[in-house]
Amino acid sequence: MSLAMISPAPPDTTTKTDDAVFPATAPVLQLVGVRKIFGDFAAVDGINVDIKEGEFVTIVGPSGSGKTTLLRMLAGMESPSEGYITLRGELINDVPANKRPTCLVFQSLALFPHKTVGENIEFPLKVRKMGAAERKARALELMRMVRLPEHYYAKNVMRCSGGEKQRVALARAFAYDPDVLFFDEPLSALDYKLKKALEKELKDLHRESGKTFVYITHSLEEAMVMSDRVGVMSRGRLVQIGTPEEIYTKPATRFVAEFFGEVNSFEVRRDGRDGWILGDGRSIIVAPTDEAIGDTATVIVRPETMRFVTGPSTADNLITGKIYNEYSLGSRMQYQVHSGGRIYLVEAARAAVLGLSSGGSVTIGWDAPDAIVVGG
Amino acid sequence: MAAVTHAGTAGERNLLPAIPAGLRAAAPVAVLLVLGFLAPLLTVAAYAFATPKSFEVFRSFTLANFSAVFDPSNTVWMSFAWSLAYASATVALLAVIAYPIAYGLNRMFGKWSGLVGVLFVFPLFVSENVRLYGWVLFFIKNGVLDGGLKWLGFSGGPEVLYTPGAILFGMLYVYLPFMLFPMSLGIAMIPKDLVDAARDLGASRLMIWREIELPLAMPGILVGMLLTFVLGAGAIAESKILGGQSVITIAQDIEVAFTYAQNWPLGSALALLLVAIVSGLALYVLSKLDLDRILGKR
Structure with a gap:
């Protein structure tokens, strides 16, 4: 740039x-x-x-x-x-x-x-x-x-x-x-x-x-x-x-992030030095970000870094929603998860998601290092 | 009895589908071509073998007309020679004249050049004789050129009318659209990428023309040459009007045989020979013109 x-x-x-x-x-x-x-x-x-x-x-x-x-x-x-x-x-x-x-x-x-x-x-x-x-x-x-x-x-x-x-x-x-x-x-x-x-x-x-x-x-x-x-x-x-x-x-x-294909993107505004909050006031935890990025930014989370959170495992960011649709990508599956009026895309290996079905309630999550913060 | 009837209807039912739909659809055109094109040609061919100075077509067979044409004392071969020479000269000169025009049209108008080329066909809407008489008025003594120059104080224009040169001029003028139109279509077929690629690979302007543009435009150029040659070999008005009969073309000899001389068999024999010569040359060129190879079908 x-x-x-x-x-x-x-x-x-x-x-x-x-x-x-x-x-x-x-x-x-x-x-x-x-x-x-x-x-x-x-x-x-x-x-x-x-x-x-x-x-x-x-x-x-x-x-x-x-x-x-x-x-x-x-x-x-x-x-x-x-x-x-x-x-x-x-x-x-x-x-x-x-x-x-x-x-x-x-x-x-x-x-x-x-x-x-x-x-x-x-x-x-x-x-x-x-x-x-x-x-x-x-x-x-x-x-x-x-x-x-x-x-x-x-x-x-x-x-x-x-x-x-x-x-x-x-x-x-x-x-x-x-x-x-x-x-x-x-x-x-x-x-x-x-x-x-x-x-x-x-x-x-x-x-x-x-x-x-x-x-x-x-x-x-x-x-x-x-x-x-x-x-x-x-x-x-x-x-x-x-x-x-x-x-x-x-x-x-x-633009570059989305050029790769489908991503989850969240428009956020700055809240303190390393804090970013969504439009609805919820905060998103990300890794420390570049000072040069202004007060508004976009957080990008790739579907392949999103995961289903079950049992004892946890993640830095958690969202509960319902599986709305699923698509086969061959060796992997892509899921559309609806939560709070938003659609989240999650990609996971077949074996890991056995037992999930459309309409089922799930918790999805991602870790702070996987969230990419870009300006604008 | 019933069985026979049954077989009969089955046979009828099979007869119609036995003729492919394509052939049935082509039948009207085929009939038109047989009646309007093949029948007159066959009549002319038949007349060529009829008794000289008679109308005994289909009732006599003789080679007398041909032996008359090939008689060493007969000078009709000169008319053949003139016609073919004029046709060849017209083709050669028009190829050189039309190529830059076609090329320029293409550069200026791109894919619309074919349409612009059609504008060159507009003069054909005026009768050829009328246009040629227009040139007579232009070149004649005290005409547009001569009179205009005299009016400007010069001693007058050159005396070109009724010379062999005037005939060539007339033919170039009349047949230009027939060369230009197919030629510009041929040039329009050259993909621009190929010219760019050749240049990118280091080729000079001349090299690109010789290696890429000319071979790819060749189908259009050859079609134009063929068309012009066939028309030029049968030319008559140019020699009569602009040439003042200083040169007798073969078409004129044929006309005379059919009209004043009332010797239809001789005229037919001459016509048949002309058809044989021109179609022989045309077929030879067409055999060289390998569209399949150029379009990559082979």
Whole structure:
């Protein structure tokens, strides 16, 4: 949040000297105050982020959050209205896409339908005027890398399945040998199982190639699986960026917390230093919170940290209510518990909740460390 | 007896479903095509083998008309040559002229370019002869061009009317929409992502055009070329009106055979040869035009 408030300044040239000392942490890609304005609408509204060499960074956000525009600026298909984009310390704001050592894997994949698998992969090599024999050798090597069978070389690319097309697009991007690879949610059109498999393969490929990956998606789940760092975008701004662990355990705002899926959120106001009370006057016990949060806040409790309290066990916060509905999530169950006009979501393993039924009276609870307090 | 009747009705019941619904639905169009398209063509073909200068169609069979056409003393081959040369020149020049227009339309109007391209078809609402006579008035001595230049104090316009060049000009003018419309549809079929992707992979403007845009627009370009060639090979008004008969096209020879000469068999033989040449070329091009491959069906 504080990063977004830094006013745009020219890229810091002193980082050059730092490079020599800490080459491993030098940013390969640096964005300072990047904005993109269409008419009077700021699609991207002040992005500051450093992406390190070899990092896998995913930007997530709902549609219309500006993530695609951001990626198009990084790839050179749009130029920023304000701010600076540097690649290895060099300003690339207005460097066209074909002059940048970066490559974008499109959402549509943008495979050339009139070319074979081999010709598609060889395209960037042909651009570089590489000889035909050398091109073919490299294409076959890349096909092995993305696990495409060799006989696909002469296959019409439009005859390939969805997953195979993904691999062709990846191999083609790698053939360009870019410093940074960008991905515009290329897995979004695939079925769940294939998507899961390819997510893991992509992560393997990232580790094996050592290249820097910048991935955008609207699925936080996808982001969590693959990335070293996840950035959450909303309305053209980067709301939070951090490791998947940080995003999950310490969401900066209610938006980030709710982006993960269903949560229990309580609007509260401050009562003393570490006390928060609900609208109805009941107090909520939470862990000591950040001073920076004002007098009103939202307490987020994830359904998976809520639990049924029975027998001798207890919890910092307790609520009694009636089970209103239950949903199977496969290995786990989700319960809707009504209490005092509110609905609470509780997720629990099947075995732990045997014997509970709709309409039954239950006590639910959660511990103070599991409650996340966010501003606003 | 009863059993026979029973079998009969069962047979009748089976007869109707034996014809697929698709064929039955296509029957009206099929009848129309047979009567309106196939029958006249067959009549012309039959006339081509009838006794010269007679109307003995279906009652005589002779190859005399063809031997007359192929007689070394007959100069009708020149008309064929002129027509095919003009058609080829028209196709080649229009391809070069129409591509930038189609490309520009696409860049300006995006997916609406097809609709804007229709505007180029509007001149077709005015009779071709009327439009060509308009050009006669423009180019004729003391006409719009010549007279206008004289009025401005110049010595007068160039004498282009009734020359082979004027015929080519007329053909380019008349057939432009037939090239432009399919071509702009072809160019509109190129997904923008592919151009972006090619550029992202380092391709230059020229490389993108040669490797991506041209091959993907090729179906539209070839359809435009084919259409223009077929129409151009049968052109007659341009040579008669703007060319002042300085060049005789094959269509004019056919017209003369059917009218002044009253030699329908000869005219039919010429027409049949023209159909054979043009459709042969068209089929050859169509065999090269592999839509399935481009659309990824194969």
